Amino acid sequence: KNEVEQSPQNLTAQEGEFITINCSYSVGISALHWLQQHPGGGIVSLFMLSSGKKKHGRLIATINIQEKHSSLHITASHPRDSAVYICAVLSGNTPLVFGKGTRLSVIA
């Protein structure tokens, strides 16, 4: 079974800072998901990646298939970015394997 590790577990940043959250996994995958969960809220899919890089607004996700590693970057962070960010990996039509999440707090 794939092992998914996220770092850091907790992150506090000042508004405006550039933020990076990392995800590594142990076995080859077909895709990687980045998910967001605001306090008390549901889970929303931010990105699904199988290679390269994707950008949506201030969020950028990259994946290096050879190194089995992905990063989620947030530029010009804002307090509304405060949430738990979860990495999940997919191998074919099998259940997603989740990391334990990174809790981000952005302070104004």
Add this chain to the structure above:
Amino acid sequence: DVKVTQSSRYLVKRTGEKVFLECVQDMDHENMFWYRQDPGLGLRLIYFSYDVKMKEKGDIPEGYSVSREKKERFSLILESASTNQTSMYLCASRGYFGQGLYEQYFGPGTRLTVT
């Protein structure tokens, strides 16, 4: 927009009660999943289903059962609720995106408290 709905946002039940959590999706997806989410443990898979009347055990099936009589509906059943089943329960639905990829959508969650 894909919609995954769950029957309740908050539920309080007594120990020993039979509890039904319902999940409905409107995208004709074949794959559906039930997870529980606990602080420090992340999301853990309880059961999943790849088609009507099919079910597979996930990582933590003990104390739970499921039912999938119709494609759009996947029910999670706690036969005799216990306090250690107090948790956030999340349903998800997944569809084929093409090129070997699947896109997964989550319901809003049901926070179950067993007293």
